[in-house]
Amino acid sequence: MRILAVIGALAILVGIGAAVFFFGGFYSVAGTAEDPAVVTWALTRVRTASINRHADDQPPASINLNDAASVQAGAKEFAEHGCVNCHGAPGVKWAKYSEGLHPDPPDLKDVVGELSPAQLFFVIKNGINMTGMPSFAQAGAKDDEIWSIVAFLKKLPGVSEADYKTWTAQPSH
Ligand code: HEC
Incomplete structure (x- = not known):
């Protein structure tokens, strides 16, 4: 019984400490503050698991992902939707401000190999x-x-x- 009381008291103290830390403004929301490794690890794991579970859309029959026309139209959409500002593109550097984002947007050519079409679709559609x-x-x-x-x-x-x-210089449809 005594042990349980001690555990209970400790839990309350930890709760009060956390409340003071977060609501008292001691936690820094600065984008420059490095996350503790465990937070980065947890966020990345949660994100990957979530995307894996949710990404189940398939392209409609009218779209063939290997079709040159789709690929070229996609390049244009990529440029027009401003993806380039954060991620860059072949021959186009990302905007400097994207280096101030936390986490830093990846160069997509380095990561697309690991992502299925359904996963890419989910991420772009939902953020x-x-x-x-x-x-x-x-x-x-x-x-x-x-x-x-x-x-x-x-x-x-x-x-x-x-x-x-x-592909991106062609006149708009
Ligand atoms: C305002 C900046 C910004 C813009 C604009 C933006 N992104 Fe992103 N994107 C990010 C950030 C930040 C991440 C997450 C990085 C991370 O997970 O570490 C991300 C992640 C992604 C990922 C997942 C990468 C991975 O490793 O899982 C894909 C795919 C992606 N973006 C594609 C796009 C496309 C396509 C567009 C345009 C339609 C776009 N992004 C526009 C900032 C941006």
Whole structure:
């Protein structure tokens, strides 16, 4: 019984301590503050597990992700939706401010190999909480446009600077 009382008292003290730390303003929300390794680890694990569980959409029959037309249309959507500002593109550097985001947006050609089309679609459509990655469905992108971006991203590691320039220079549809 005594032990239980001590555990209870400790739990209350920890609760009060946490409340003072967070509500008293001692926790720093500065984007420059490094997260403790355990927080980064937990956030990354939770994010990956969540995306794996939720990403189950497949492209509609009208869209073939390997189709050159989809890939090129996707390059254009990628440029027009402002992805380039944070992630960069072949021959285009990301905007300097993206280096101030926390976490830092990745160079997508380095990560697309590990992500399935369904996972890419989910992330672009819904965004990622607690990162700067916006939901593009909320920003007005249609599912078809997002699927074309997915088609482009799956080919991204092999897209040359010249191709990207040509595809994004075409007049708007
Ligand atoms: C305001 C900056 C910003 C913009 C604009 C932006 N992103 Fe992101 N994006 C991020 C950040 C931040 C992350 C999360 C980085 C992390 O998980 O460490 C991210 C993550 C992603 C990921 C997941 C990468 C991974 O490793 O799991 C994909 C895919 C992605 N973005 C694609 C896009 C596409 C496509 C667009 C445009 C339609 C776009 N992003 C626009 C900031 C941005």
